[in-house]
Amino acid sequence: MDKQLEKKSLINPYKAVFFIVLLVLIIVGYFYTLFAEIAMLKRVYEQSVLLKIRTVVVPLIVMMPAFVVLICGVVSRLKNQASAKNQKAGLFIIIGCFPLFLIGWMIYSWQLTAWLHDNGYKECGWYAGASLGAPKVMVNNQGLCIEEGYQVRIDLLDWFEVQYQQGITPTVEMVTTKQQQLLSDYHERFDLL
């Protein structure tokens, strides 16, 4: 009886496995986002006309040890090997990662913006939304940043992506024509004419 009790796990194993899988997926998802971000930044060397960047993605790597610690902690609890000392150390790592992330984010954002400016890119506010995760849109020709494009920015950004994939460098005329067409469709859809 006693041995059985000793062997008995202190946490719900299904819950523990669920969080382990979820945290692993979060880490995988992060690296997927990170590689997409790096690929986007590489386009600077190809003189891509438009970039969608998220300054938060790269510094988030500093937070990954926190997720790894969480996974290891849950695994050790699952195996009944957790100790207060290890948990304290784990919490210290988790909490300690956050200020490093904030500092890293600030410095990286500043450095990246400066680097993009040096490469001829300027921010286009009309193609960026106000959501917390909205990417910062940079263009290497201010003529491509059209104020009226705000309402159709998502479709317009998708069109830019298609042009890039097809190896076409959009001109100001092409972008203006596309933007007018998208806006006209938009007005027609919502009866705003």
Next chain:
Amino acid sequence: MSTYAHREAAQQQRQQQIQAVLKNNQHTLVQMNSDEFIDFMFHIQLLKGKNREQVVEWVDDVFAKKTVVSKEWEQYKTSIKTTTGMIPLGLDALALGALALEMQRGGNVFEKYQIKTYNGKPNVIFKGYSGLRSHLTGTKYLANNPKVVSFGIGKLGAAKAIKGGFITTVIISATFHSFEQMLNDKSTWHDFVGGLTVDVGIAAVASGIAWGAVSTYVGGAAAMVAVGPLLAVVVVGAALTVLAAAFIDSDALSKRISDGLREAEQRLKEGLLEIEYKINRLERIYDADPIGFMHRLFGIPYYGNRY
């Protein structure tokens, strides 16, 4: 090995387990009635190497110091000295308080305690250490299983922290969208609502995952009362919020929601226009032929011209 010796060895082992568990620095609130507390107190004293007679003397000393006279104690103390099994012993609040105070002073058992009376019977509520819960509720260590009441407090504490981070996200998001609304003529209330919905939704999900993961890590809701785990929830929640917002392209999602709202508004306007048109039509019919109108509406017999 005799049954008695085996039982003693098993008890010794459990006591050692409890001692090890009590060394951890996580807090658990336990509610015990006087019988359970006496039982618990006895085992703690035995753990310290005292025999039954010494424990009874220790209780006598405590009561004498506090000038507490407990009839129940006087009645049962002789049999407690001689018998191995524990005898339930209801104590009044004063006696229970005196023992609890002495136990607290005695060291490594609990930090804080309170004596509360429920249904006319005194209960001691104390703040213990991590892992205590599993031993108190999961073994035959005590005569009865006391109530571990730290869940509510743990959840409340965590909820407070989550609420703090969550509200911060809402405030930041609402501020961003308000500025957008004021400075950008193209932005409408649909964009405001769509953007805020996505941000708040992401923050809520991230906070939930963070709480679940950290509470699983530190050992359940009971351990969440400490500052460390709560801070960890906020930190992990914040990191997950920014990661999720970047991963799922929140701008595209909020645009989809705002376009959906525009469509809904458009349909509503069209519906209202149609209703207005029908009302006008009915008014015209009524003005032209009131009796015919009533006939059409209620089926009243009518032999005039029909529409």
